Amino acid sequence: MAVINSTGNFRVLQWSKLKNKAHREKQRLFIAEGYHLLSEAYKAHCLTELITTEKAAPFPVPTYQVTYDVMEKLSAMATPTKLLGICRQRDETAPGTQILLIDQVHHPGNLGTIIRSAVAFGVDTMVLGNSVDVYNAKVIQASQGMLFHINILKRPLPDFIAAIKKEGFQIIGTDVREGTPLHTVKSAKKRAILIGGEGDGVDDALLKLCDTKVTIQMDDKCESLNVGVAASIVLYGLAHVSTL
Amino acid sequence: MAVINSTGNFRVLQWSKLKNKAHREKQRLFIAEGYHLLSEAYKAHCLTELITTEKAAPFPVPTYQVTYDVMEKLSAMATPTKLLGICRQRDETAPGTQILLIDQVHHPGNLGTIIRSAVAFGVDTMVLGNSVDVYNAKVIQASQGMLFHINILKRPLPDFIAAIKKEGFQIIGTDVREGTPLHTVKSAKKRAILIGGEGDGVDDALLKLCDTKVTIQMDDKCESLNVGVAASIVLYGLAHVSTL
Numbered sequence: 001m002a003v004i005n006s007t008g009n010f011r012v013l014q015w016s017k018l019k020n021k022a023h024r025e026k027q028r029l030f031i032a033e034g035y036h037l038l039s040e041a042y043k044a045h046c047l048t049e050l051i052t053t054e055k056a057a058p059f060p061v062p063t064y065q066v067t068y069d070v071m072e073k074l075s076a077m078a079t080p081t082k083l084l085g086i087c088r089q090r091d092e093t094a095p096g097t098q099i100l101l102i103d104q105v106h107h108p109g110n111l112g113t114i115i116r117s118a119v120a121f122g123v124d125t126m127v128l129g130n131s132v133d134v135y136n137a138k139v140i141q142a143s144q145g146m147l148f149h150i151n152i153l154k155r156p157l158p159d160f161i162a163a164i165k166k167e168g169f170q171i172i173g174t175d176v177r178e179g180t181p182l183h184t185v186k187s188a189k190k191r192a193i194l195i196g197g198e199g200d201g202v203d204d205a206l207l208k209l210c211d212t213k214v215t216i217q218m219d220d221k222c223e224s225l226n227v228g229v230a231a232s233i234v235l236y237g238l239a240h241v242s243t244l
Numbered sequence: 245m246a247v248i249n250s251t252g253n254f255r256v257l258q259w260s261k262l263k264n265k266a267h268r269e270k271q272r273l274f275i276a277e278g279y280h281l282l283s284e285a286y287k288a289h290c291l292t293e294l295i296t297t298e299k300a301a302p303f304p305v306p307t308y309q310v311t312y313d314v315m316e317k318l319s320a321m322a323t324p325t326k327l328l329g330i331c332r333q334r335d336e337t338a339p340g341t342q343i344l345l346i347d348q349v350h351h352p353g354n355l356g357t358i359i360r361s362a363v364a365f366g367v368d369t370m371v372l373g374n375s376v377d378v379y380n381a382k383v384i385q386a387s388q389g390m391l392f393h394i395n396i397l398k399r400p401l402p403d404f405i406a407a408i409k410k411e412g413f414q415i416i417g418t419d420v421r422e423g424t425p426l427h428t429v430k431s432a433k434k435r436a437i438l439i440g441g442e443g444d445g446v447d448d449a450l451l452k453l454c455d456t457k458v459t460i461q462m463d464d465k466c467e468s469l470n471v472g473v474a475a476s477i478v479l480y481g482l483a484h485v486s487t488l
Contacts, residue, residue, distance in 0.1 A: 109353065113470045120462035120469055142470070149465045183484045216480065218364035221393045225364055225476070226357045226386070232473040233480045236460065240427045 001057055004066045007073045011064065015051070015086060016073055021133045028089045030135035031074065032145070033081040040145030041087045049086040058083070076137035089135065093151050096124035097190045099164065100235070101171075103129040103157055103206060104197030105227060112142020113228035114195065119146040121235035123193075126150055129157035131197075157194075161209045164192055170244070173202050173210030174234055176224055182214045182237040188244045195231045245301060248310045251317045255308065259295070259330060260317055265377045272333045274379035275318065276389070277325040284389030285331045293330040302327070320381035333379065337395050340368035341434045343408065344479070345415075347373040347401055347450060348441030349471060356386020357472035358439065363390040365479035367437075370394055373401035375441075401438075405453045408436055414488070415454045417446050418478055420468055423457030426481040431456075432488045439475045 004012060015031070017023040024030045029048070032041055035058065041047040042059045050063040053071050057063035071080040100123045105111045111132050118126055128134060134152055153160075161171055170188035173179075174195060194210060196202030201224070207213065216225065216233055225233070248256060259275070261267040268274045273292070276285055279302065285291040286303045294307040297315050301307035315324040344367045349355045355376050362370055372378060378396055397404075405415055414432035417423075418439060438454060440446030445468070451457065460469065460477055469477070 113473060116466065117469060117473055120460075120466035122463055144467075146466055216364075217483075219366055222360065222364035222390055223388075225361060226472070228470070229357060229361055229473055229476040232469070233477055236477045237480070239461075 001055070002064050004064050004070055007069050009070070012066070012070050012073060018086070019074075019076065021135070024089075024133070024135050030087055030089060030140070031076070031084060031137065032087050032140050033075060033077060033084045033137070035083055037140060037145040038083060038085040040148045041085055044090070044148035046087045046090060046148050047085050048088050051084045051086070053082050087148070090148070090152065092153055095127075095151065095153070095164070098123045098125070099169065099192035100126045100231075101129070101157055101161065101192050101194040102126060102131050103194065103203060104199070105131045105195070107198055108132050108136045108138035109142045110198065110226070110228040112139040112144075112147075114231045115139070115143040115150060116146045117228070117232035117235055119149050121232075121239055123235065124151055125153060127153045127155050127157065127160055129155070157206060158209065161192070161194075161206070165209075170212060171210045172212045172214055172234075172238070173207045174230060175207065175213040175215050176201050177215060179213030179215035181217050182234060183241065185212060185214050185238070185241050186244045187238050187241050191238070193234055193238065195227065195234070198227050245299070246308050248308050248314055251313050253314070256310070256314050256317060262330070263318075263320065265379070268333075268377070268379050274331055274333060274384070275320070275328060275381065276331050276384050277319060277321060277328045277381070279327055281384060281389040282327060282329040284392045285329055288334070288392035290331045290334060290392050291329050292332050295328045295330070297326050331392070334392070334396065336397055339371075339395065339397070339408070342367045342369070343413065343436035344370045344475075345373070345401055345405065345436050345438040346370060346375050347438065347447060348443070349375045349439070351442055352376050352380045352382035353386045354442065354470070354472040356383040356388075356391075358475045359383070359387040359394060360390045361472070361476035361479055363393050365476075365483050367479065368395055369397060371397045371399050371401065371404055371436075373399070401450060402453065405436070405438075405450070409453075414456060416456045416458055416478075416482070417451045417454030418474060419451065419457040419459055420445050421459060423459035425461050426458045426478060427485065429456060429458050429482070429485050430488045431482050431485050435482070437478055437482065439471065439478070442471050
């Protein structure tokens with residue numbers, strides 16, 4: 001195992017650039033931390049290099065043993081992890097029949113939670129409009145590594161929605177008050193669910209492009225749900241409604 | 245409106261003690277920040293005093309205009325808020341028929357999210373076993389003020405469960421893999437739903453006390469859901485199953 005002792009080492013300098021979104025996009029790489037996330041990365045063939053302060057190399061990929069100082073420079077955690085991996089971004093693939101469209105989700109924890117639930121409920125492709133970067137450390141953490149198991153596209157949503165409507169997809173938008181109650185909705189086999197952001201939910205212009213609007217019925221005392229929760233309930237709910 | 249300029253003022257010293265859990269419990273008071281949370285506090289008759297750096301007093305309760313320094317001393321935010329309230333903890337009342345039992349939820353954001361969803365889906369009483377303090381600033385924030393609208397009890401859960409079973413409550417525990425699928429469960433009119441913590445879900449000893457175990461079915465790629473999401477889906481799901 002190669003040993004790196006200096007924070008000025010050229011590999012360390014290259015890796016640390018991945019803390020910056022522009023570099024992540026250019027290199028199609030990102031950093032994930034901790035055994036659990038990296039085991040998901042490895043399963044998905046996304047783990048390219050491993051960096052550790054310990055002697056063991058838990059995955060059969062090129063591994064570098066580094067000092068605490070080096071790890072501190074690379075880690076996004078308040079207390080640096082012992083195990084950190086350089087991961088490749090998955091290549092984009094053509095969407096299947098279960099799409100999730102995400103607009104204006106800006107809190108990393110919420111986007112991560114949505115990714116985790118999307119994998120849990122059979123979404124094959126997530127399409128991100130204007131949202132927080134999916135390769136942000138907190139998103140990866142909150143996704144519990146599930147972002148390694150889903151096809152992720154970045155697209156302007158109006159154009160993307162127009163394109164998949166032509167292919168026969170039903171577009172289902174969430175509406176806080178005025179939609180069909182979720183448990184009574186009928187869903188097509190090819191569907192795209194549209195989730196809006198933390199503030200005001202789905203943007204009106206996008207909502208107009210939807211074939212169906214669904215509402216999660218709730219007590220009047222509560223104005224709205226957390227966006228990660230709302231997205232998850234819609235995904236769960238649509239898995240148990242009748243199909244068109 | 246009274247004006248306070250000094251961080252050493254006796255009221256400021258009393259208020260700042262509420263940043264400590266032991267003092268919150270002793271005085272049955274806590275701090276909430278920002279207009280939205282305080283409007284929920286006011287609606288629920290829980291807002292006792294208002295502290296602001298501005299001249300306006302948006303609620304008709306005793307209001308103190310303070311300096312930025314004073315606000316910085318009282319606020320839990322990185323950037324202090326302009327409006328902060330002293331709120332009383334609700335008096336405990338007897339549970340109704342919709343109870344949520346929470347064990348070992350330690351992340352403030354998760355507990356807050358669960359409280360928000362509990363109010364949304366008609367829970368009247370939350371019973372907290374060993375969990376993060378409900379009056380922690382981050383819990384209050386994540387609850388979006390919904391903690392002002394729900395009866396909250398702190399009890400050792402085994403004893404509490406034994407007592408409500410005698411009163412005919414169905415105890416429904418969440419089990420990650422081995423329960424009845426949520427959408428096929430039958431629910432009694434008097435029910436208590438048991439949610440476990442971030443790590444391993446519901447504790448085995450508590451799960452043995454349950455009459456019914458429910459599972460949220462999901463893709464094998466995903467080991468588990470975020471606990472706030474899982475709790476919310478169970479609450480939503482049980483609102484739409486047939487009753488015993």
